[in-house]
Amino acid sequence: MTRQIRLALRAYGVGGPGQHSLWKDPRVPKNASIDIDWYIAQAQAAEHAKFDALFIVDSQFIDATYPPHYLNRLEPLTLLSAVATHTRHIGLVGTLSSTYNSPFNVARRFASLDHISHGRAGWNVVTSLDSGTSRNYGLDEHLDYTTRYGRALEHVQVVRGLWDSYEDDAFPADVDRDVFVEPSKLHALNHEGSYFKVAGPLNLSRSPQGQPVIFQAGVSEEGRNLAAHVAEGIYAPGGTLESVRAYYADIKRRALSLGRDPNHVVIFLGAQPVVAATDEEAHRLSRDIYEADNDFTRKLAQFGRSFGAHDFSRYDLDAPFPDVAHLAEKSGRTRGTAIIERAKSENLSLRETVLAFSQYQPSPFTGAPETVAQAIADWFEAEAFDGLNVGFRTNEDLSRFVADVVPLLQKQGLFRTEYEHDTLRGHLGLPIPANRWAAS
Amino acid sequence: MTRQIRLALRAYGVGGPGQHSLWKDPRVPKNASIDIDWYIAQAQAAEHAKFDALFIVDSQFIDATYPPHYLNRLEPLTLLSAVATHTRHIGLVGTLSSTYNSPFNVARRFASLDHISHGRAGWNVVTSLDSGTSRNYGLDEHLDYTTRYGRALEHVQVVRGLWDSYEDDAFPADVDRDVFVEPSKLHALNHEGSYFKVAGPLNLSRSPQGQPVIFQAGVSEEGRNLAAHVAEGIYAPGGTLESVRAYYADIKRRALSLGRDPNHVVIFLGAQPVVAATDEEAHRLSRDIYEADNDFTRKLAQFGRSFGAHDFSRYDLDAPFPDVAHLAEKSGRTRGTAIIERAKSENLSLRETVLAFSQYQPSPFTGAPETVAQAIADWFEAEAFDGLNVGFRTNEDLSRFVADVVPLLQKQGLFRTEYEHDTLRGHLGLPIPANRWAAS
Numbered sequence: 001m002t003r004q005i006r007l008a009l010r011a012y013g014v015g016g017p018g019q020h021s022l023w024k025d026p027r028v029p030k031n032a033s034i035d036i037d038w039y040i041a042q043a044q045a046a047e048h049a050k051f052d053a054l055f056i057v058d059s060q061f062i063d064a065t066y067p068p069h070y071l072n073r074l075e076p077l078t079l080l081s082a083v084a085t086h087t088r089h090i091g092l093v094g095t096l097s098s099t100y101n102s103p104f105n106v107a108r109r110f111a112s113l114d115h116i117s118h119g120r121a122g123w124n125v126v127t128s129l130d131s132g133t134s135r136n137y138g139l140d141e142h143l144d145y146t147t148r149y150g151r152a153l154e155h156v157q158v159v160r161g162l163w164d165s166y167e168d169d170a171f172p173a174d175v176d177r178d179v180f181v182e183p184s185k186l187h188a189l190n191h192e193g194s195y196f197k198v199a200g201p202l203n204l205s206r207s208p209q210g211q212p213v214i215f216q217a218g219v220s221e222e223g224r225n226l227a228a229h230v231a232e233g234i235y236a237p238g239g240t241l242e243s244v245r246a247y248y249a250d251i252k253r254r255a256l257s258l259g260r261d262p263n264h265v266v267i268f269l270g271a272q273p274v275v276a277a278t279d280e281e282a283h284r285l286s287r288d289i290y291e292a293d294n295d296f297t298r299k300l301a302q303f304g305r306s307f308g309a310h311d312f313s314r315y316d317l318d319a320p321f322p323d324v325a326h327l328a329e330k331s332g333r334t335r336g337t338a339i340i341e342r343a344k345s346e347n348l349s350l351r352e353t354v355l356a357f358s359q360y361q362p363s364p365f366t367g368a369p370e371t372v373a374q375a376i377a378d379w380f381e382a383e384a385f386d387g388l389n390v391g392f393r394t395n396e397d398l399s400r401f402v403a404d405v406v407p408l409l410q411k412q413g414l415f416r417t418e419y420e421h422d423t424l425r426g427h428l429g430l431p432i433p434a435n436r437w438a439a440s
Numbered sequence: 441m442t443r444q445i446r447l448a449l450r451a452y453g454v455g456g457p458g459q460h461s462l463w464k465d466p467r468v469p470k471n472a473s474i475d476i477d478w479y480i481a482q483a484q485a486a487e488h489a490k491f492d493a494l495f496i497v498d499s500q501f502i503d504a505t506y507p508p509h510y511l512n513r514l515e516p517l518t519l520l521s522a523v524a525t526h527t528r529h530i531g532l533v534g535t536l537s538s539t540y541n542s543p544f545n546v547a548r549r550f551a552s553l554d555h556i557s558h559g560r561a562g563w564n565v566v567t568s569l570d571s572g573t574s575r576n577y578g579l580d581e582h583l584d585y586t587t588r589y590g591r592a593l594e595h596v597q598v599v600r601g602l603w604d605s606y607e608d609d610a611f612p613a614d615v616d617r618d619v620f621v622e623p624s625k626l627h628a629l630n631h632e633g634s635y636f637k638v639a640g641p642l643n644l645s646r647s648p649q650g651q652p653v654i655f656q657a658g659v660s661e662e663g664r665n666l667a668a669h670v671a672e673g674i675y676a677p678g679g680t681l682e683s684v685r686a687y688y689a690d691i692k693r694r695a696l697s698l699g700r701d702p703n704h705v706v707i708f709l710g711a712q713p714v715v716a717a718t719d720e721e722a723h724r725l726s727r728d729i730y731e732a733d734n735d736f737t738r739k740l741a742q743f744g745r746s747f748g749a750h751d752f753s754r755y756d757l758d759a760p761f762p763d764v765a766h767l768a769e770k771s772g773r774t775r776g777t778a779i780i781e782r783a784k785s786e787n788l789s790l791r792e793t794v795l796a797f798s799q800y801q802p803s804p805f806t807g808a809p810e811t812v813a814q815a816i817a818d819w820f821e822a823e824a825f826d827g828l829n830v831g832f833r834t835n836e837d838l839s840r841f842v843a844d845v846v847p848l849l850q851k852q853g854l855f856r857t858e859y860e861h862d863t864l865r866g867h868l869g870l871p872i873p874a875n876r877w878a879a880s
Contacts, residue, residue: 020620023613023620024615024618030611030613030620031613034555034644034645036524036525036555036556040525059643060544060548060643061643062626062641062643063626063641064621064623064626068620068621070643071611071620071621071626071643072606072611072621072643072644072645073643073644074552074555074556074644075545075548075549075551075552075644077517077518077521077549078517078518078521078549078552078553078556079521079552079556081517081518081519081521081522082521082522082524082525082556084476084522085476085480085522085525085526086525100542100544100545101545102540102577102578104500104540104576104577105515105540105541108500108515109515109517109518111515112514112515112518112519113518115474115476115514116476116514116518116519116522132639135637135638135639136544136638136639136640137542137544137638138542138636138637138638166512171470171511171512173463173470173471175464178464180460180463180470180508180511181504181508181511181512183504186502186503186504186511196578197575197578198575198576198577198578199572199575199576200576201502201503203499203500203501203502203510203511203512203513204474204512204513204514204515205474205512
């Protein structure tokens, strides 16, 4: 079969990161980020268009300067569980921090979602970058970067172990033999590692996918390493065609070197397509979107989020870029390190640095429907991604993408016209993991 | 208005505690405890009958000897969120352990459920009794009893503080004034107590009920004290009319002495009504239910759960009752202490003790519909409860109770015939708590 594009819908509620002003658009419902009916409608629209998954991002620290979609948001699993019973095919991927949730709770909640959705749950594992979040969980200092990733790897391994507590056929419920559960098919994990000690077993039968799908968004060295070890889906940040291809090749190579099938690591590129009647109109629209939030104070606050929500307003804007290497290192963000390197090498002030990193950069998927479809096809053929994780400003933009761009991809045989599976693993071509206890 | 009875439905999935054999009943779906459609149908049936709430119990440790409904169960919040969008009036009360969930996560999840259900969420606060559960969360020893309750009280206080992060009118979303959020109406909690240090704010607007309703099931001295401090709904264990009235009076008195309105602590008595065409038939049925699980090995395992899931099979059954005072004390269960006292004073062996505490005790609500309705009315008038938290073995039993008993209560004016409110607080006559930050 030809390699086909996967599509996930990133549903934010009110606008996306940096979109402070979008709520003023009369087409945007002010309450969308806490309106379950809005999310259900988004999921149904994406399912109608045969998307692979609905993707729910998360964050856990705010102050009043944050963009609207951060300020007021439903907890991802609670949200997805409600969406599950109003959809039948689309995958449901939720973000949950491995740093602030016990493996036992994570295992239960995602296995429950997998049962409720009949095999459509995915866990986007994040380690929660900012010190603001750590203070919401009783820690003054955030866990350091290496600890956080080592812990994340072990966390995922424990969760997967708990998901295997029951073998697939552990519940014969055989009245004649008087056997509800087969005791030999229930297994305690008895994990004792560097970070976790978890006995188990999980009090939930093996879920329809065997195990929910693991997503990750590794960018730094340790993040990529974690992704190559455990991720089955990856949420990759955007960039130039060159940088994105390099990332793609790197992740696939790492997975291969760990003995994994690179096709079982499905890379979704984050994208915000801007589609209009003509290329010109789309680029004008794209520029308007940028200008609507072209406010330096907000940019400065947004900029600080690459350094663990650091407050940069305390520095002289026109003095040389401040020494924040420890913040970049602690939060482990490649972006922070890249910023510091460029500021140093080009001798930039704080103001110049912020401006340099918040310049207008249109999405590569901006233009008339044909242009966007062709760019998507080209990037896909160039192995920049296996799928796109698309976000839109308004429902109208989503509808336009679905009505005008998706059919062009379908015409080229690059996107499904019907679902062939009922599970997220099915859509993504991922195998059901064998239970570790099952006799082979 | 006349004082009216509240009704909650305890939905277990496959059978209740001690009901090992119920799964063999052809009327019981073997998969009910993980079948979201089964729960949705139960909730809709209860809503059709104008019940106040659906009540989801929980536990987090199993071995293969546990009764079916423990072995395989959905996580309560994931479950209730799915039920929320298929119901419109009924309250949704979920059990979550304050010992093994961070206040920030608990606050987010219940506030999310309150938004999703438009004001119907309730949190049943439990402290998780058994050492088995503690080993699922990396602890060898369970927190001692006093610590667990002190910690629970502070936990609830922190959660409530987080629920007040935003004032009710924090999001004007006023396009003309260009104000999405009113920064002065977002408040960090900055809690630093004996057990928790939580900065906040919560990233979720104040929910429809102001705060979800707090339920608790305090039996021991510390448990009653916690309940009197923070509970708005109480799940009380069954007993004789005398013991139940004493419990009721004690809780109301404690609440009053703490300056609370006793009407704002709504006491639900756990009950498993057995209804049949005649009193005689109902009692025969009740006896049959008991006999179906009258198995000493199972009784011994069940017995151990009053002592933190202690394994009593290691003792000589016919020797004097073993010294397990430390277990009763650690788990803080009044039942454990009561068992030890009786075993000592009557000089019972282990076998005799187990038998003494697992004797046949029919529900006081056993009989023909008229008999059951009258018993409920009598106990209610005698101030044994404000409401019943009823559980049934089969859907048929629930239907019979709804069709034959509820109308008799309605005829006496003791139960609503229509919903007068859309929120759980509304049903229970509980006020919406004022936000602590709001100018008075």
